[in-house]
Amino acid sequence: MTDINRLTNYAPESQDNYFDIRTERLDPIVSSAYRYQFRLDPAAFLDKNSMLLFKVNSADGNNVSKRLNCFNGALGAVKNIELQIGDNTVQRIEDVNKWATLNKLFALPVAVQEKVMSHYLKSQLKYDVAKAGGDKRSDLTGVIQPDNARSGLDWGDSDTNANAAVNSLPMHTSAASNQLVGIPLGVLCPMLAKDDFPLFLFQEYKVHLTINFEHDAAQYVNDVRNVTYSADPDTTDNMQAAQAAATISDVHLLVDYLIFPVRVIDGIKAQTQKKGGYTFNFINVETIDKTIAQTTANKSQQVDLRLNVVNQEVHYIQMVKQLPSSQYDKVCLGQRSDSVSIEEYQFNVNGVDVYTEGFIISPLESYNNTNYVLGRDLAVPKPLCVADTNTQASLLSPPDFGLLGKYKPICLDLRNGEPIIRGGGRVIGEYPIRHIYNRKPHAGASTSVLTPACPMGQPETGNLDVQYFVGVTRLVNVLAMQSGGNSVVVSDL
Numbered sequence: 001m002t003d004i005n006r007l008t009n010y011a012p013e014s015q016d017n018y019f020d021i022r023t024e025r026l027d028p029i030v031s032s033a034y035r036y037q038f039r040l041d042p043a044a045f046l047d048k049n050s051m052l053l054f055k056v057n058s059a060d061g062n063n064v065s066k067r068l069n070c071f072n073g074a075l076g077a078v079k080n081i082e083l084q085i086g087d088n089t090v091q092r093i094e095d096v097n098k099w100a101t102l103n104k105l106f107a108l109p110v111a112v113q114e115k116v117m118s119h120y121l122k123s124q125l126k127y128d129v130a131k132a133g134g135d136k137r138s139d140l141t142g143v144i145q146p147d148n149a150r151s152g153l154d155w156g157d158s159d160t161n162a163n164a165a166v167n168s169l170p171m172h173t174s175a176a177s178n179q180l181v182g183i184p185l186g187v188l189c190p191m192l193a194k195d196d197f198p199l200f201l202f203q204e205y206k207v208h209l210t211i212n213f214e215h216d217a218a219q220y221v222n223d224v225r226n227v228t229y230s231a232d233p234d235t236t237d238n239m240q241a242a243q244a245a246a247t248i249s250d251v252h253l254l255v256d257y258l259i260f261p262v263r264v265i266d267g268i269k270a271q272t273q274k275k276g277g278y279t280f281n282f283i284n285v286e287t288i289d290k291t292i293a294q295t296t297a298n299k300s301q302q303v304d305l306r307l308n309v310v311n312q313e314v315h316y317i318q319m320v321k322q323l324p325s326s327q328y329d330k331v332c333l334g335q336r337s338d339s340v341s342i343e344e345y346q347f348n349v350n351g352v353d354v355y356t357e358g359f360i361i362s363p364l365e366s367y368n369n370t371n372y373v374l375g376r377d378l379a380v381p382k383p384l385c386v387a388d389t390n391t392q393a394s395l396l397s398p399p400d401f402g403l404l405g406k407y408k409p410i411c412l413d414l415r416n417g418e419p420i421i422r423g424g425g426r427v428i429g430e431y432p433i434r435h436i437y438n439r440k441p442h443a444g445a446s447t448s449v450l451t452p453a454c455p456m457g458q459p460e461t462g463n464l465d466v467q468y469f470v471g472v473t474r475l476v477n478v479l480a481m482q483s484g485g486n487s488v489v490v491s492d493l
Contacts, residue, residue: 026253045196047256048186058171066171073123074181076220086205094287124152138398164224191282217246219334277479284474292464297443307433313473315425319410324462331402339387339405348434372413
């Protein structure tokens with residue numbers, strides 16, 4: 001018989017909380033000038049919105065001339081990050097600043113970059129289309145340039161950088177006068193991008209998170225005093241700070257621990273007791289450094305770069321490269337990924353060329369390949385990514401403004417379309433991945449049609465410092481032991 005009283009009882013029923021959030025501010029257990037180590041509490045899930053907090057301060061007593069670069073802000077200050085469980089290194093990413101800039105910052109919509117991430121990272125780069133010409137050689141109608149009025153930095157005159165000034169957030173010597181930077185751990189750790197990490201499975205182990213900061217301030221800090229001008233762009237200051245111009249302080253972790261109901265925790269613990277145990281899989285990032293030697297202008301150079309990721313499952317490859325520093329790097333500093341006007345490439349995986357129609361030549365096709373890896377468009381203005389000869393000749397954005405060809409990664413997507421991590425990439429056999437890269441660089445190029453002559457392209461013949469970020473499958477397997485503890489194994493397959 002139906003319970004009429006129950007059917008007509010409209011009082012709200014109390015529901016168990018799905019989860020609680022416990023937020024803690026952690027001090028480092030080990031610290032030095034650039035290295036900080038934290039110990040995490042293995043009692044809950046680690047949330048990806050947990051934040052690394054720190055301040056970047058002026059080290060030379062000048063409180064008005066320096067600022068975090070406007071391109072990626074304080075993200076450039078983080079050199080590498082490492083998560084350890086006992087003696088197991090679960091994830092370590094070298095040059096995580098460059099990886100996160102590509103995969104997290106500029107894979108976001110422009111509005112999110114400018115209104116959300118700039119609040120945390122203190123980046124502030126705005127762009128403008130010149131509505132009228134000016135009195136400097138590159139001040140032409142219609143060119144795309146940094147907006148000196150709305151950006152965090154005024155780069156001054158386009159050619160000599162004279163009258164440069166800091167518009168917002170100058171770096172002070174006193175940490176109390178500087179704003180706190182916050183970087184979500186989900187931006188720095190790809191293992192947190194998909195699932196929250198179950199720290200409670202590792203109660204018998206010490207869980208450490210180690211952050212190493214960039215010791216060279218010239219890589220991510222502008223100094224408007226460094227504006228000495230020369231006709232040779234290779235010998236000119238690019239408004240980069242001195243190596244020792246910045247210090248790091250007030251480093252903390254603001255950790256969000258997610259406390260789920262007991263039935264959820266017990267369900268995961270029960271999986272550790274089954275055959276094979278509980279497996280947490282994610283994409284780890286292997287960093288591989290290469291160098292492409294200096295070459296002669298207007299002559300083709302081909303190099304065969306080999307990536308030793310044998311017996312691993314690879315999801316993507318990303319190439320970031322840099323020419324020698326010049327005056328044209330004033331906006332992106334050491335966070336850039338330089339383009340060469342005439343370049344082409346092919347990947348050979350397991351002995352088979354990936355692009356059956358031949359080398360990739362079109363810069364827009366390269367842009368599309370980046371889209372495949374990121375899952376959305378690389379959200380930067382066209383001249384930052386595209387610097388082919390047509391773009392240079394059109395003076396869409398003359399090199400003087402520091403934008404042309406300053407962010408063009410080369411990417412390869414090796415996923416098979418399955419919405420999973422383990423089994424969703426391509427297994428590499430006993431032969432390394434080959435990246436065949438060709439370039440035909442030119443010397444500094446200018447047009448004599450205008451008076452004075454306006455530069456169209458920067459010198460491209462110098463050494464290329466290359467970094468590859470290779471996304472590979474990594475597994476953390478937790479198996480319950482008869483003694484009552486858990487066995488933890490970290491592997492790449």
